Amino acid sequence: MRHAHTVEQVRAAEAALMARLPEGTLMQRAATGLAVAISNFLGGTYGARVVLLIGSGDNGGDALYAGAYLARRGAQVTAVLLSDKPHAAGLAALETAGGQAIPVTASSASNGTTAAQSAVAGADVVVDGIVGIGGRPGLRPEALAVVQVAERYGVPIVAVDTPSGVDVDTGETPEPHVNAALTVTFGTHKICHLVDPAATACGPVHLVDIGLDLPPAQVQALQAADIKALYPVPHGESDKYSRGVLGLMVGSAQYPGAAVIATAGALAGPVGMVRYVGPDAVASAVREAHPEVVGDGRVQAWTIGSGLGDELDVPRIRELLDAEEPVVLDADGLKALDDSGDHVDVLITPHAGELSRLLGVDRATVEAERLKYARLAAETFDVTVLLKGSTTVIAGPDGEVRVNTNATPWLATAGAGDVLAGLCGALLAGGLTALDAASVGAYLHAAAANLASGGGPITAIAVAQALPEATRRLLS
């Protein structure tokens, strides 16, 4: 499991640890881990041209000490000082190790550019020590100007702790920010490392252990071992009923494919049987593709809504939402959701557009502030929310948040959401809670997509077909 803590939690843990350790120990741990990661990123340090962007806080201190380490191992290190109050001891360490420092405003011998811009343009790597967890979103003009030079010249940026300019506690990026090729963070992940759009700006994230003792995390990302432990595997005494039966109320004359695809997702999950409830013509199409599917009857969970179109029967759906069996509510079915009643065993699976309609805010706002709006919908409707997109954000009605970050963008293809709705329903019918069904569903859906894609285009059906192999690999 990956845990992401808030800045407040990190600061408290840091204060508790610092009180027990000699001054500067934590920064030395952080800087050493950072220097090793930069050295690995470069594939060696001797002769490498390293430029450090240094702000006024401890984030710059980490970068300066790491620069000193690299300079001692033969790198040519230049610190660009963005503030007139850089970390004094870090700067002294860099200069003692043979590195040099220049103010961002220093002029260059060549016309029109500053010395800082020339250094950045010719660097092998730029280290972003502008701000870390003490930063506000956005970059000040001098910082933005040098970051833009790195981008223009294709110089990779390694971010110290967080890419400067992102909102650390929400993953939002309302203002210009660094786009890193690697982020090296300390003690624990922060929310910006896991939640888009900031997560994308981090690139791969390398975590350096500095010994913090942390409270429970606000956001978690389940890993393969966690998913494996949750997956409902049948045992010797299992039969098709005890494994769980899923009812599907999906598809319509308008969208018969949604029924076929959601059924494929469901059958690739842990259920013993799938029942289809819908128009005869659609039921025939479903049985033609999946002869094992049966008709109406008792179920342990429902998937409702994918491709329902004109078949949307709001009173019937509300009855099922209020009944005992847990429900995945997807796509058109979301129109039946209201904010009354107890829906804790309901999992809704909107994309940003659908969530924006449910909450009455525009789509771009939901995309920019995913965590906030997934949490708000969970609280407003008393449901578990699985917000689809580049990172999938899963929010439970009690405030618990999980994210899934392992999907390929090739998964953004028509019908992929139907596969997920069928799969999550099967996981609910298999006995998982809404939060666990969403976590396992999102993880396996992405794993199947990665397997089917191999770096190229995929169809929704190909994702469903790859689910059994993705599951086998997980469980083996």
Ligand SMILES: NC(=O)C1=CN([C@@H]2O[C@H](COP(=O)(O)OP(=O)(O)OC[C@H]3O[C@@H](n4cnc5c(N)ncnc54)[C@H](OP(=O)(O)O)[C@@H]3O)[C@@H](O)[C@H]2O)[C@@H](O)CC1
């Ligand atoms: N906590 C831990 O466990 C450990 C923490 N460690 C490290 O310390 C880092 C946190 O250091 P920190 O607290 O000194 O804050 P930091 O991020 O350097 O910013 C400071 C100043 O920047 C400024 N500023 C603000 N916004 C800005 C902007 N948009 N653009 C430009 N400037 C901006 C503002 O000052 P101002 O210029 O406004 O006076 C603010 O006060 C942490 O990320 C990690 O790297 C590790 O060494 C060890 C373990």
Ligand SMILES: Nc1ncnc2c1ncn2[C@@H]1O[C@H](COP(=O)(O)OP(=O)(O)O)[C@@H](O)[C@H]1O
């Ligand atoms: N950029 C992206 N990277 C990874 N996964 C994505 C991205 N965009 C969308 N997805 C995933 O692709 C699927 C698309 O589902 P959805 O939008 O419901 O499509 P449809 O309604 O056509 O089935 C979701 O699982 C979503 O999380």
Ligand SMILES: [K+]
């Ligand atoms: K930074």
